[in-house]
Amino acid sequence: MGFFAQHDWEGRTYLGGWIELGATADAVSPSTGESLASFAVASPADVETATDLAVSAQRTWASTSPEERSAVLRRAAAILEDQRGVLERWLQDEAGSAPGKAAFEVGLVASELHLASATAMVPYGQVLRSGRPRLSLSRRVPVGVVGVISPFNFPAILAMRSIAPALALGNAVVLKPDPRTTIAGGLLLAAVLEEAGLPVGVLNVVPGGTEVGAALVDEPRVPVISFTGSTPAGRAIAERGGRLLKRVHLELGGNNALVVLEDADVEAAASAGAWGSFLHQGQICMTTGRHLVHESLYDRYVALLSEKAARIPAGPPASGAPLGPIIDAGQRDKVHSVVTRSVDAGARLTAGGTYEALFYAPSVLADVAPGHAAFEEEIFGPVASITPFSTTDQLVQLVNSSPYGLSIGILTGDAYAAFELAERLSSGIVHINDQTVDDEAQAPFGGVGASGTGVRFGGHEANIEAFTETQWVTMQARIAEYPF
Known part of the structure; x- marks a missing residue:
């Protein structure tokens, strides 16, 4: 299975399937300094390719029944839970996680997948009152392609908490993981979702540095950016995205x-x-x-x-x-x-x-x-x-x-x-009567001030708000008559 076969992604990335890009980098253990594996390094041009693939695949994925989208996410959770030791080991080796922290993080990733599988099935609109003889309703529709830029500290969960709900709601995703945790925070997650049956092109991983992140923010066909990281980087992304009228969800630092x-x-x-x-x-x-x-x-x-x-x-x-x-x-x-x-x-x-x-x-x-x-x-x-x-x-x-x-x-x-x-x-x-560190998939999560743009993660309501648009629809039996 792809999840276990490192040879499937050694020196590669997940971009319309497992491919080589020419340039590679090593995943390095912060504990020992040894090379753990290699992966392909993307360029800004590869971000354009990833977006091409995502735009094309998203149309079909959005038309897939919510039952099937839910099933893919449930299968991904089951695969992860059954073979949790694989991701735990990579979190220890690549991210420097102590065993308890690694186990906790894998549990959170599985929880996000379970919650997202339910999000795919929740009501997605409401019937509105109208002063005219017609049906008036609002409904939530996918934004299209979501760009996710994730950090090194909890690389798997801080990527998956955006990837899973975005997929559940019919979006495609382009993920740029932190280059220091590209495997635990990117390639292994893609392998799990591929094994679960996610169609090719719906998720694409573009490993790289700030130039790749900037290209993702600048890509006009990616209307939503979900970023977790430092406050200075978040400010730069918000400014860059704001010029393009993008929705930028920021979960930033804290003291x-x-x-x-x-x-x-x-x-x-x-x-x-x-x-x-x-x-x-x-x-x-x-x-x-x-x-x-x-x-x-x-x-x-x-x-x-x-x-x-x-x-x-x-x-x-x-x-x-x-x-x-x-x-x-x-x-x-x-x-x-x-x-x-x-x-x-x-x-x-x-x-x-x-x-x-x-x-x-x-x-x-x-x-x-x-x-x-x-x-x-x-x-x-x-x-x-x-x-x-x-x-x-x-x-x-x-x-x-x-x-x-x-x-x-x-x-x-x-x-x-x-x-x-x-x-x-x-x-x-x-x-x-508790300390400051806690997280649950179903709980609203976000900060104010320099810590971010408020609650954009956790629970059905926040996730639907983050990764869909509201569409107003009316319908009546006959064409309305007008005096012109």
């Missing part, structure tokens, strides 16, 4: 706050805080970057979180270490720069701050204040910054001072008081 109120269980809070900051080396848009802790618990919280950080090893996923590598040296150096600049500005390093190769030690910065790099910037590494607060008004100001607004966690002994507090906080997601 998410975990609030520890004075009535919280401080031991449990520190455990939640460690998970929120250090899971997958902090390379998650929802990672807890800022720990805002009531002054009465502050010293104890700093001590507990620092102790936890000191006991968490980073190492190759194959070793079973709970933390793997930072994706590459450039990203590692950005993380270390945030730590050193924050310390230079007056923060206190209480754990970590060191690295060996791409393995960055879990790190804790205490006494972080507004203006420090760790307070202001998305870190995207295993670094927890801790800031004390004394009053609720001060807390609200600290939370909302960030330009980001993706996810917030509030830890407390009074959950309803936290529910009321949440109304004052600018965030697309709020978790009460």
